[in-house]
Amino acid sequence: MMENVPVFVKIGDYxxxxxxxxxxxxxxxxxxxxxxxxxxxxxQEDAVIADWAREIEEVEQRVDDIDKTLVHKQLK
Amino acid sequence: xxxxxFVGVRNPxxxxxxxxxxxxxxxxxxxxYEKYKGLREQKLQTxxxxxxxxxxxxxxxxxxxxRLPKVKRKKMESIPHECPETGSKKKIGKKTTAKKKExxxxxxxxxxxxxxxxxxxxxxxxxxxxx
Numbered sequence: 037m038m039e040n041v042p043v044f045v046k047i048g049d050y051x052x053x054x055x056x057x058x059x060x061x062x063x064x065x066x067x068x069x070x071x072x073x074x075x076x077x078x079x080q081e082d083a084v085i086a087d088w089a090r091e092i093e094e095v096e097q098r099v100d101d102i103d104k105t106l107v108h109k110q111l112k
Numbered sequence: 113x114x115x116x117x118f119v120g121v122r123n124p125x126x127x128x129x130x131x132x133x134x135x136x137x138x139x140x141x142x143x144x145y146e147k148y149k150g151l152r153e154q155k156l157q158t159x160x161x162x163x164x165x166x167x168x169x170x171x172x173x174x175x176x177x178x179r180l181p182k183v184k185r186k187k188m189e190s191i192p193h194e195c196p197e198t199g200s201k202k203k204i205g206k207k208t209t210a211k212k213k214e215x216x217x218x219x220x221x222x223x224x225x226x227x228x229x230x231x232x233x234x235x236x237x238x239x240x241x242x243x
Contacts, residue, residue: 053180
């Protein structure tokens, strides 16, 4: 185990550390923004895919109707 | 001469309408595909941006650690390891000749994922020494 003794940082380094911490915070908020943007795009993608599924169902229904009209009715 | 047979379609207008509507729906689906392609490109671009941001964060974190004073960590001493079969105690780190041969083999090329996993292990061991 490490001893929990106080550590002293040079004043020049300290200023730099504060700067780096500020930059880090900025980057974290940027990453958060990008993640939410990706989430939004993903939701839009999902909506397009759901639309496709609905459209395919509609087309299938129409083809079924045509099939009934052209083939099944003739067989009766 | 062969005779031609015809099949009557009772409501051709409806059939034609259905066919044209289906074609229209399929073209609309293709338009949606173009939209989807655009979205996917946008997503990839954003993911790339996110990756570079994360890389920058790693660099900043490394810088931060570099600026902080170095604290000596206790080195892992060679702990006597008890062999379960013989009961004899062996020191970790001693290698037999057979193991030496294995070491000579070329190490497999590590992927980025492997390197990242190794980094995580390294940090975890550091964290455990700090607790």
